[in-house]
Amino acid sequence: MRKPIIAGNWKMNKTATEAVKLINELKPLVERAKPEVVVCVPYTALWAAGEALEGSKIKLGAENVAWADSGAFTGEISAEMLLEAGVEYVIIGHSERRQYFGETDESVNKRLKQALKLGLKPIVCVGETLEEREKNRTRRVLKKQVLEGFKDISAEDFKDIVIAYEPVWAIGTGKTATAEDANKTIGFIRSLVRKVWGAETAKALRIQYGGSMKPGNAKELMAMRHIDGGLIGGASLVAKDFADIVNYKER
Numbered sequence: 001m002r003k004p005i006i007a008g009n010w011k012m013n014k015t016a017t018e019a020v021k022l023i024n025e026l027k028p029l030v031e032r033a034k035p036e037v038v039v040c041v042p043y044t045a046l047w048a049a050g051e052a053l054e055g056s057k058i059k060l061g062a063e064n065v066a067w068a069d070s071g072a073f074t075g076e077i078s079a080e081m082l083l084e085a086g087v088e089y090v091i092i093g094h095s096e097r098r099q100y101f102g103e104t105d106e107s108v109n110k111r112l113k114q115a116l117k118l119g120l121k122p123i124v125c126v127g128e129t130l131e132e133r134e135k136n137r138t139r140r141v142l143k144k145q146v147l148e149g150f151k152d153i154s155a156e157d158f159k160d161i162v163i164a165y166e167p168v169w170a171i172g173t174g175k176t177a178t179a180e181d182a183n184k185t186i187g188f189i190r191s192l193v194r195k196v197w198g199a200e201t202a203k204a205l206r207i208q209y210g211g212s213m214k215p216g217n218a219k220e221l222m223a224m225r226h227i228d229g230g231l232i233g234g235a236s237l238v239a240k241d242f243a244d245i246v247n248y249k250e251r
């Protein structure tokens with residue numbers, strides 16, 4: 001059985017002070033949560049968020065990580081810096097990084113290797129754009145993202161990896177893939193992993209859905225065989241909404 005994992009991606013929202021406030025609202029609402037719960041917060045809020053999370057079951061995540069140990073990489077944050085701030089999970093290759101900051105499958109692969117080397121747990125995002133979907137290229141795009149993004153990654157490494165399938169057209173748009181559609185595509189990603197890294201790896205791998213997931217659709221999405229959690233953007237900024245997604249089973 002794969003333990004579901006619900007992660008919030010706060011993106012470029014919340015100052016350190018605001019982060020503490022949101023975490024303090026969230027903590028009591030998810031204290032009996034069955035899934036693993038993660039909040040991925042901006043770098044400047046990491047220390048404060050880590051302190052606010054102490055003693056709770058919510059885990060701390062970051063939104064990116066540098067591929068180098070240290071050095072002349074202005075604006076980047078190293079894995080060691082994240083670990084010292086108490087970070088356990090890190091998002092890699094989010095579509096907004098790919099779209100606005102030149103992230104490629106190659107840079108995703110480098111960041112992923114660095115995260116694994118230092119002991120961070122990566123949440124690696126993949127997903128097709130609307131144009132790619134309309135041209136029936138979804139599977140081709142996902143295959144490239146997985147084969148190149150996970151190049152030279154061992155089956156053993158997959159134990160710490162989570163994949164987030166996020167159709168780009170569903171992120172922040174209010175449009176959600178239907179549960180059946182998301183399940184089918186995530187099943188395809190799982191079958192790709194099976195072919196390259198083996199049946200055991202594919203069976204154990206947690207794959208989240210992301211893209212306008214909210215309290216109203218979480219239960220249906222989470223009921224799907226291949227969907228093991230959610231990466232939540234907008235709804236993770238409202239404590240009650242995020243908690244309602246985390247507690248989808250009880251609702």
Ligand code: PEP
Binds near residue numbers: 173213231233
């Ligand atoms: C995301 O940014 O990863 C995301 C899924 O955003 P939203 O939930 O707002 O669509």
